[in-house]
Amino acid sequence: MNKNKIKIGVVGLGTVGSGVINLLEKNKEEILKRSGISIDITCISAANKNKKRDCNISGLKFYSDPLEMIKLEDIDVIVELIGGESLAKDIVLKALENKIHVVTANKALIALHGNEISKAAENNKCDVAYEASVAGAVPIIKVIRESLNANIIHWVAGIINGTTNYILTEMLKSKKSFSEVLKEAQALGYAEADPAFDVGGIDAAHKLTILSSISFGIPLNFNSIYVEGIEDIELVDLNYAKELGYAIKHLAIGRKNADGIELRVHPCLIPKSRLLANVDGVKNAVVVSSDAAGPTLYYGAGAGSLATASSVVSDIIDISRKIIFKSNASVPLLGYQADDLKEQNILNIKEVESRYYLRIRVTNRPGVLAEITKIFGSKSISIESILQKEDLINDKFVPIVLVTHSVIEKNIFDALIDIEKLDVVKGKIVKIRIEELDS
Amino acid sequence: MNKNKIKIGVVGLGTVGSGVINLLEKNKEEILKRSGISIDITCISAANKNKKRDCNISGLKFYSDPLEMIKLEDIDVIVELIGGESLAKDIVLKALENKIHVVTANKALIALHGNEISKAAENNKCDVAYEASVAGAVPIIKVIRESLNANIIHWVAGIINGTTNYILTEMLKSKKSFSEVLKEAQALGYAEADPAFDVGGIDAAHKLTILSSISFGIPLNFNSIYVEGIEDIELVDLNYAKELGYAIKHLAIGRKNADGIELRVHPCLIPKSRLLANVDGVKNAVVVSSDAAGPTLYYGAGAGSLATASSVVSDIIDISRKIIFKSNASVPLLGYQADDLKEQNILNIKEVESRYYLRIRVTNRPGVLAEITKIFGSKSISIESILQKEDLINDKFVPIVLVTHSVIEKNIFDALIDIEKLDVVKGKIVKIRIEELDS
Numbered sequence: 026m027n028k029n030k031i032k033i034g035v036v037g038l039g040t041v042g043s044g045v046i047n048l049l050e051k052n053k054e055e056i057l058k059r060s061g062i063s064i065d066i067t068c069i070s071a072a073n074k075n076k077k078r079d080c081n082i083s084g085l086k087f088y089s090d091p092l093e094m095i096k097l098e099d100i101d102v103i104v105e106l107i108g109g110e111s112l113a114k115d116i117v118l119k120a121l122e123n124k125i126h127v128v129t130a131n132k133a134l135i136a137l138h139g140n141e142i143s144k145a146a147e148n149n150k151c152d153v154a155y156e157a158s159v160a161g162a163v164p165i166i167k168v169i170r171e172s173l174n175a176n177i178i179h180w181v182a183g184i185i186n187g188t189t190n191y192i193l194t195e196m197l198k199s200k201k202s203f204s205e206v207l208k209e210a211q212a213l214g215y216a217e218a219d220p221a222f223d224v225g226g227i228d229a230a231h232k233l234t235i236l237s238s239i240s241f242g243i244p245l246n247f248n249s250i251y252v253e254g255i256e257d258i259e260l261v262d263l264n265y266a267k268e269l270g271y272a273i274k275h276l277a278i279g280r281k282n283a284d285g286i287e288l289r290v291h292p293c294l295i296p297k298s299r300l301l302a303n304v305d306g307v308k309n310a311v312v313v314s315s316d317a318a319g320p321t322l323y324y325g326a327g328a329g330s331l332a333t334a335s336s337v338v339s340d341i342i343d344i345s346r347k348i349i350f351k352s353n354a355s356v357p358l359l360g361y362q363a364d365d366l367k368e369q370n371i372l373n374i375k376e377v378e379s380r381y382y383l384r385i386r387v388t389n390r391p392g393v394l395a396e397i398t399k400i401f402g403s404k405s406i407s408i409e410s411i412l413q414k415e416d417l418i419n420d421k422f423v424p425i426v427l428v429t430h431s432v433i434e435k436n437i438f439d440a441l442i443d444i445e446k447l448d449v450v451k452g453k454i455v456k457i458r459i460e461e462l463d464s
Numbered sequence: 465m466n467k468n469k470i471k472i473g474v475v476g477l478g479t480v481g482s483g484v485i486n487l488l489e490k491n492k493e494e495i496l497k498r499s500g501i502s503i504d505i506t507c508i509s510a511a512n513k514n515k516k517r518d519c520n521i522s523g524l525k526f527y528s529d530p531l532e533m534i535k536l537e538d539i540d541v542i543v544e545l546i547g548g549e550s551l552a553k554d555i556v557l558k559a560l561e562n563k564i565h566v567v568t569a570n571k572a573l574i575a576l577h578g579n580e581i582s583k584a585a586e587n588n589k590c591d592v593a594y595e596a597s598v599a600g601a602v603p604i605i606k607v608i609r610e611s612l613n614a615n616i617i618h619w620v621a622g623i624i625n626g627t628t629n630y631i632l633t634e635m636l637k638s639k640k641s642f643s644e645v646l647k648e649a650q651a652l653g654y655a656e657a658d659p660a661f662d663v664g665g666i667d668a669a670h671k672l673t674i675l676s677s678i679s680f681g682i683p684l685n686f687n688s689i690y691v692e693g694i695e696d697i698e699l700v701d702l703n704y705a706k707e708l709g710y711a712i713k714h715l716a717i718g719r720k721n722a723d724g725i726e727l728r729v730h731p732c733l734i735p736k737s738r739l740l741a742n743v744d745g746v747k748n749a750v751v752v753s754s755d756a757a758g759p760t761l762y763y764g765a766g767a768g769s770l771a772t773a774s775s776v777v778s779d780i781i782d783i784s785r786k787i788i789f790k791s792n793a794s795v796p797l798l799g800y801q802a803d804d805l806k807e808q809n810i811l812n813i814k815e816v817e818s819r820y821y822l823r824i825r826v827t828n829r830p831g832v833l834a835e836i837t838k839i840f841g842s843k844s845i846s847i848e849s850i851l852q853k854e855d856l857i858n859d860k861f862v863p864i865v866l867v868t869h870s871v872i873e874k875n876i877f878d879a880l881i882d883i884e885k886l887d888v889v890k891g892k893i894v895k896i897r898i899e900e901l902d903s
Contacts, residue, residue, distance in 0.1 A: 058801060172595070176774055177494050300742060316490075316491070323760070
């Protein structure tokens, strides 16, 4: 059935690109049975033709210049898997100009240039699909755009960076420090040589930019996200959290409240009874809380060659179906009609309310707690519980672990500045937000 | 924009029907912003017009005969929410005959008559959507049909009946018997007056019929499913399971292996480390394990007025988009091209391999274990661990809890018949399968 043949070009033959080529080969028959569509890779592009790869590219027409490929080849869909922003953006815009649909796994590209790409897609009546850009194999983009589309979404919270989740899980499990586990993760290929993007939270912030746009109907706005990484999380905090009935996870959170939208990426304590607190290792999971469906959760592999390819190919099938049936019935790129994407007030982190876990190192003598609590009192911060460890009784300094009631962040910031100035307090105070994830 | 108006008729104004009417009213603006579509309810039908309801039906044209409504009204989509099989089937087939698309939440209808309905839909070039038929708000149908469609699915396992999950959760939590908790569940509205459909596993089997068809590409075949309910689960078993590191859950399992497909609904022990073991109360969750994506999990409300309506309305939006864009780009009703749905060998439960939890009440004297293990040995059943409780040391009978290695079910069935005949064994042996849910 020649009429059901779709011609695609793949740009980028790294982990994900190889996965797409392998998956289309391996499951060609199953894909045909499900969709009735034969997806044929007619051309590929990568920087270096002769690099050793995990996929067979013999018989596929090769271009070292992807823009040349777009110009010369008659393809229906281009699959952009090179990552990065600059060349990827040129490729996507040039493809759209040539009325070629786009599938991408590139979160940075969508987060930083998605508004422009969305306009170009609309002008050229083409689709840009990006399921693989957030949470790998987990179909969170389709779920929010197409399954929760009768809902008003209140908040979305996710573990959407496998590297940080692996490190936090492994620290607690093997009783090791952040830097030890990071080194191991790099050796295992779970963390990049330059881990800043992952452990510093930038990667999760790119993904939250996308999730918050399609959840709340706001244009993509990476710069408004508050970002903290996990570099300062110590094993002792993971242990205290556990003792208090919590797990520490690096979360991306978008929440709509009466005053505006909170957008933040940071570590937090989650009650161990929540499913999200039990998502371990490199896995990803996203909870969406909405008015009709209530809280729903989506879990799976957040990265990996075939896992990410699973989402890329599902996007290719969606677009192919529309091409074959000559249909314009596309879901809007960012989940809302373009005219209905509206800027909304994004709250500064200092306006956000949180409960807090605090670990303060103090001189081991009477009266210290009174000095500290006096400052909290002056900033209207009330303390829910105190965990004072006496195991270092002979030491000059002991840790006090405090859990606060809900407070405006500005107050806690101000209080901690004052407390850190006290003579009896040693070093920087560790502060980690607590998220109940109530529905 | 009149061209983006879709006219629907709703049949059945119970919990789900009221939810659909309320949700379309409440979130009309959000739905319009996302889809660009105005969904207008032009007519409704129910058995009794004047019954007290949780939704406002004033201004909506009412029919007591839904077939009359189909004949007289000019609607694009009919939403069938009366449940049951007989009238529901007439309504759906009559609607299709009249080229009216169908959205339904009716699992019994799809499970028992879906093959016929699928043909009628194809002949009339209409869609029949049924997202709400399995796992309420959880978009598991769309995920399997549209997001995992580049995968070969190995197995699917789910908690897809909220009533049984609520009862099992509550028994352990409040240390009560099955019958006590069942009565409470009925009082809370979580269980029907006649609970057989839920606690006996029929409802879950209807849903598994649907999940296995769209997962493995087989026609719907309710009769081939092996079904056990939770009526015989005792509090003591929940406690022993916990002690062994497991939770007891009522699971629906479809698994493809070398010899055929296993389709079964029964209680089982799941390692407490699995997310599925931590899904409590009335919630539902489904794990799908497939070759590319790996294991992915989908969790949320399995029932409820607005939660189920969330899925119903998402189906209405999907169909409306196709109507408005005059698109025939439908996903096949059962996830595979009609010609590619093929019967496959469904394994008899006796051919299935499982590990087993067994609780045997025996006379409290030496030599008993030897008699029992001799019989296991003769059927090639090896024992992984034994938990012998001495807390009833002065009693005449004591429980022995055994965990077996993986065995063919026929062997365990045969062995238990022989063991139950022993003089030292008192009453029926409790046997519950163990599912590791490895990926």
